[in-house]
Amino acid sequence: MKRRVYNQYCGLAAALDLLGERWTLLIIRNLLHGPKRFTDLEKGLPGIGGNLLTQRLRHLGSAGLVERVTLAPPAASVVYQLTADGRGLHQPLIELTRWGLGRQPPIDNATTIDATWIMLGLEARFEPEGSADLGGVYELRIDDAAHRLEVRDETLTIRAGHADDPLATVATSASTIAALNEGRDTLHDAVAAQRLVVSGDVERAVRLARAFGL
Structure with missing residues (x-):
């Protein structure tokens, strides 16, 4: 055609x-x-x-x-x-995603959530001014998907796969990240209930989460 x-x-x-x-x-x-x-x-x-x-x-x-x-x-x-x-197309898609964040449909039983999509949303939410002194490599595991996050000079780079010797590793689920994004969960409660598990430098991991607006 x-x-x-x-x-x-x-x-x-x-x-x-x-x-x-x-x-x-x-x-x-x-x-x-x-x-x-x-x-x-x-x-x-x-x-x-x-x-x-x-x-x-x-x-x-x-x-x-x-x-x-x-x-x-x-x-x-x-x-x-x-x-x-x-x-x-990376940066244009980040900007388009940022524009669409407030227009996402509410989550219900028919909503599909995927780690790849969550990562793009986190990248769009990233606040450079909140990442001062966070320079280094981190690993974020969402369900069975691992991603390497590197913060350098208040710039975030994400790649699929495991990180070598990360400062901190965060393990959680796509549904937990979505709940944090929507305000249906809090970082404190998610950590306390082990819906979000941090190993390594906990203080840096929490500050990084704050830089994502979580």
Whole structure:
């Protein structure tokens, strides 16, 4: 099927020509913090279906935003990752996510919550002025997903995977983070009830959580 384009001399229209179809930006979102296998991408996009995901990945590949690569042994997995051009969408998506935070639907039994989406929300909530003296590497484990967080010069960098020798490690669930975001839980209560478990430098971990507005 031929893709529809706006044919307008406008940067926004040109961006929408590439990114405006359903699921496209969400695929980019799920690759922002590191490469993923096809099966993991599909799992992280409930409802997309394998055929449509294949179509969207082919489109993003032809647009030069996503590439298919084979990881070095021992993993040797075939994964999809953002190209340098694709990574240029990181900050615009952070800003768009920040704009959408107050417009998220209330959580109910039909709401899907995923660690990848939670991490993007945390990145959008990050307050640089609250991260002074927090420089270093941390690990955040949400359910079964680990992410490496590095704070340098009041700038946050997130990558999927475990951190080597982190200052602190925080283990929790996506639903707990969502409850903290919405004010249905507090950091004090979550720690006391072990819904959020901190090892390492507890004081720094708590201050980092505050920098995320938790």
